[in-house]
Amino acid sequence: MPRKIAVQEISQHNILDDLWIVVDGIVYDMTEFAPRHPGGAGIILRHAGRDSTTAYSEIHAPSLIKNSLDPSKTLGTLDPASVTEEWAKPTPTVSKSLSPESKPPLETLINTHDFVSSARQSLSAKTWAFYSSAATDLHTEGRNNSAYADIGLRPRILVNVKEVDTTTTMLGQKMSVPIFCAPASMAKLVYPDGELALARGCRKMGIPQCVSTSASFPIADIVNSVSGKGAYGSFEGNGEMPIFFQLYVNKERHKSEALLKEIERLGVKGIFVTVDAPVIGKREADERVKADENTYTPMSDMKAKNDAKGGSLGRIMGAYIDSTLSWDDLPWLRSCTSLPIVLKGVQTAMDAKIAAEHGIDGIVLSNHGGRSLDTAPAPVLLLLELQKCCPEVFDKMDILVDGGIMRGTDIFKALCLGAKSVGIGRGFLYSLNYGQEGVEKFVDILKDELETTMRMMGVTDLSQVHPGMLNTRVVDHLILASEEHPYAKWRPKPRI
DSSP states (O other): OOOEEOHHHHHTOEETTEEEEEETTEEEEOTTTGGGOTTOHHHHHTTTTSBOHHHHHHHSOTTHHHHHSOGGGEEEEEOGGGOOHHHHSOOOOSSOOOOGGGSOOGGGOOSHHHHHHHHHHHSOHHHHHHHHOOSTTOHHHHHHHHHHHTSEEOOOOSOOOSSOBOOEEETTEEESSSEEEOOOSOGGGTSTTHHHHHHHHHHHHTOOEEEOTTOSSOHHHHHHHTTTOSTTOOOOOSSOOOEEEEEOOBSSHHHHHHHHHHHHHTTOOOEEEEOSOSSOOOOHHHHHSOOOTTOEETTTTEEOOOBTTBOOHHHHHTTTBOTTOOGGGHHHHHHHOOSOEEEEEEOSHHHHHHHHHTTOSEEEEOOGGGTSSTTOOOHHHHHHHHHHHOTTHHHHSEEEEESSOOSHHHHHHHHHTTOSEEEESHHHHHHGGGHHHHHHHHHHHHHHHHHHHHHHHTOSBGGGOOGGGEEOHHHHTTOOOGGGOGGGGOOOOOOO
16 A cells, blocks of 8 residues: 655655655655756756646646656655645646636637637747747748639539538548548647547547647557546547557657557557658747747657747757658668558659659648748649649549648548548647637538538539539649659759
8 A cells, every 4th residue: 555645744855866746646756867857857846845746737648757757766645634735835837827718718619710819819929839830931831721712613503412421531541521630749738638638529520630749648648548548538439530640750760660669559540751841940930939948748759948049849849850761761661560651741743653653551742831841832732733743643542631721612622632631730739729629619610611512512422522623723824744844853862
């Protein structure tokens, strides 16, 4: 039976050479671990001899402390009878919780733009800067969305559209609507449960979640949060929710190999390898706001800091990414996993064709939400490029698309041009501002808009969509045929 430890004893261990803390009623000896803490010893010392549950939970996954400490460092449980009013007072926390009154009620939000407006006014300055920022002058970020508006719809009439079906598949996995939660870093910045709440909401709505290597929680915690195996309980949903994993290949390749083995063991359904960010783009809004140096991501083992360039969470916490990754590494990647492999960040028809030649299972036409290279092409225009230059790839692998999706009409247009599904990143983060309920409402709004678009277009099933339902004349002149461009036959030369 664990020893009960009184507050009076715990309070005496409050220096760096003799440091105890309490988390969720468990007393831990952090003396040896504090100097090795990725966020620095200072944050632990601030809570020495005190209850640090709130500060710990704002940054870390619940399982992290147990996985990081030797069992001998678990000293016992807090004696609740010994807690005094003075001891129970909270110490300064790493981040400030937002007041519920600082954002409009969830029931007043009626479209995805409303979630953006709410996030802008209620998220902390750093969280908003990190999520909303994009590369340099933001041209690509803006075009991601405006390109959809340039493509017109050609509706048909007098079709019985009382019943419509939005179900589809992605990498062989069933989904209720052709939307997946695209990988996004550090969701805990906006909501304490972070990716756990995203997983619950996605499962409830019957859509996949793609978990980032830079998630706030270990992948095991996220998978277990919707399987009933973890500390978060079980949740009713529409059956098993497919989880995919987004991989940034680590410079220390053995770490990526170990991670791939773990996610396969956990039942993840596919690997999305990010290929459009060998380095992190210059996101000036993120650089301008100082980073909280206690921010930490468990799977990449990176922590935030500030330097002479600024405080960009993306740039600093993406320093582990291997910029040497090339087509030659695909056999190595295949040797590490038997799961389907998707290349996330394809931006030309030439590379789509090469991916098909390599037997890749799918690609995401993506420019990283405009966060990597400014003036890169809008993803919906890449769908047009593939239709023009290499239509055969649609039969060889799943073609997915993300970036700029704000309406059900956007989803419909992408599907007409051959996309199997669309990914949404920022939108899900903004919906997470309201927790799991916000995620569910966000998906429900888009599903309702897609169903309305299908009815207006005379479509009852997604198998009926095709490019002829669109008028693309406004943007057709922007699409080059492969043979028209001297860059088409270019291949990178190996370094000597």
